[in-house]
Amino acid sequence: MADHEDTIFALASGGGRAAVAVLRISGAGSGALLDALCGHRPPPRRASLRRVRDGRGETLDRALALWLPGPGTYTGEDGAELHLHGGPAVIEAVAEALVRAGARPAEAGEFTRRAFLNGRMDLTAAEAVADLVEAESAEQRRQALRQMEGALGALYEDWSRRLMRILAQQEALIDFPDEGLPADVAVALEAEMAVLAAEIGAHLHDDRRGERTREGLRIAIAGPPNVGKSSLINRLLERDIAIVSDLPGTTRDALEARLVLGGMVMTVIDTAGLRETADRVEAEGVRRARARAAEADIVLAVRDVSAPGEAAGAGAIVAGAGVVIPVANKVDLAAGRAADGAIGVSALTGQGLDRLREALIAAGRRLTARAGPPPLTRARHRAALEAALAALTRAMAEGSEELRAEELRITLRMIGRVTGRWGVEEILGEIFSRFCIGK
Numbered sequence: 380m381a382d383h384e385d386t387i388f389a390l391a392s393g394g395g396r397a398a399v400a401v402l403r404i405s406g407a408g409s410g411a412l413l414d415a416l417c418g419h420r421p422p423p424r425r426a427s428l429r430r431v432r433d434g435r436g437e438t439l440d441r442a443l444a445l446w447l448p449g450p451g452t453y454t455g456e457d458g459a460e461l462h463l464h465g466g467p468a469v470i471e472a473v474a475e476a477l478v479r480a481g482a483r484p485a486e487a488g489e490f491t492r493r494a495f496l497n498g499r500m501d502l503t504a505a506e507a508v509a510d511l512v513e514a515e516s517a518e519q520r521r522q523a524l525r526q527m528e529g530a531l532g533a534l535y536e537d538w539s540r541r542l543m544r545i546l547a548q549q550e551a552l553i554d555f556p557d558e559g560l561p562a563d564v565a566v567a568l569e570a571e572m573a574v575l576a577a578e579i580g581a582h583l584h585d586d587r588r589g590e591r592t593r594e595g596l597r598i599a600i601a602g603p604p605n606v607g608k609s610s611l612i613n614r615l616l617e618r619d620i621a622i623v624s625d626l627p628g629t630t631r632d633a634l635e636a637r638l639v640l641g642g643m644v645m646t647v648i649d650t651a652g653l654r655e656t657a658d659r660v661e662a663e664g665v666r667r668a669r670a671r672a673a674e675a676d677i678v679l680a681v682r683d684v685s686a687p688g689e690a691a692g693a694g695a696i697v698a699g700a701g702v703v704i705p706v707a708n709k710v711d712l713a714a715g716r717a718a719d720g721a722i723g724v725s726a727l728t729g730q731g732l733d734r735l736r737e738a739l740i741a742a743g744r745r746l747t748a749r750a751g752p753p754p755l756t757r758a759r760h761r762a763a764l765e766a767a768l769a770a771l772t773r774a775m776a777e778g779s780e781e782l783r784a785e786e787l788r789i790t791l792r793m794i795g796r797v798t799g800r801w802g803v804e805e806i807l808g809e810i811f812s813r814f815c816i817g818k
């Protein structure tokens with residue numbers, strides 16, 4: 380890993396031409412770099428207009444310069460910002476001048492990594508920075524912001540502190556088995572462990588609400604061929620579409636597109652016609668479509684109300700999936716036949732589409748919305764907390780005081796991995812490598 384003594388820089392604004400490009404600099408050499416490039420550094424935290432020159436004295440740009448002495452900065456180090464004119468030639472020339480003056484380009488996530496290493500934020504907050512940068516919906520933004528401001532970190536820290544108290548009492552029981560301690564200490568200890576285990580358990584069994592918000596809800600559109608699934612997806616997307624993406628490996632069997640509905644990101648999966656077939660390639664498509672429908676959070680089970688003797692097969696096909704919303708399509712051809720709980724729509728005329736959107740939003744809210752404590756948001760946190768709960772459960776069942784203390788230490792270490800207080804080295808690279816440069 381790169382040397383943390385270095386002074387680093389990166390473009391904090393987006394690439395390409397723009398009115399303004401922001402170059403961020405962080406590290407002990409930031410002040411000296413400003414002196415070298417801008418003649419002298421401006422007063423702390425005051426934007427000042429400066430001529431930016433290279434080593435030979437040629438003016439590269441006239442820019443706003445900020446001198447940001449640590450430790451009250453994003454990274455906790457001395458830092459600086461140059462607000463340049465946003466052309467590629469300007470950025471390149473200034474970057475080159477910075478390198479000549481001793482700085483180096485930052486690696487992905489290096490600013491936030493330094494912020495973490497300097498104690499400016501815990502790992503859950505650092506991850507939330509990445510989530511906030513990637514947030515596409517209002518719900519994702521709210522969740523990331525809350526996590527970045529420390530809501531999740533505070534919850535896990537509270538558990539850690541309580542565990543430390545439990546562990547201290549447990550150690551006391553080992554050191555002074557019979558004397559000095561009130562008789563009810565052991566009983567209180569049992570109770571505290573049980574309460575903590577229940578809280579961690581409830582956090583884990585939250586039906587993946589936070590993760591669903593972060594990753595987006597998966598909506599499968601399922602049903603027999605020709606009932607109008609593709610037409611319906613196009614209808615849903617034409618008004619609400621945010622980003623359409625063809626995912627690799629899903630050419631024949633399923634098309635995925637993202638839309639933002641009711642402030643939630645939804646990935647809509649258009650599955651291939653779900654029917655028995657002799658064609659081997661098509662059969663594979665059907666198999667995959669079923670698998671996707673089975674792992675979806677919401678399934679739109681579409682049927683064609685106009686078809687003679689139309690089958691009620693779609694429901695059976697997606698049995699086992701999340702929330703199933705029955706949809707009766709082509710009501711324009713068969714007025715009045717949509718009853719029996721299904722939402723009557725016409726992908727052709729657009730009739731009933733608003734009701735369908737409302738039903739999707741309501742189902743999405745039930746699956747993601749949550750008052751009260753902040754939800755679990757990542758598989759990484761889930762894995763560590765599951766291990767913590769398992770160790771805590773073993774501790775509660777353990778007869779030997781020494782082994783119980785050991786299980787409690789494991790519990791503490793596992794929770795510590797989430798916030799980064801213990802055993803963190805091995806996960807650092809994995810987390811920060813997913814950041815963009817300049818964050």
Ligand code: GDP
Pocket residue numbers: 603604605606607608609610611652708709710711712724725726727728
């Ligand atoms: P899929 O195989 O389920 O994806 O079905 P398609 O979306 O390809 O639609 C099959 C046929 O039904 C096409 O000819 C569509 O134009 C037609 N269709 C789809 N929805 C409607 C609708 O609401 N009303 C009418 N009249 N035709 C529709």
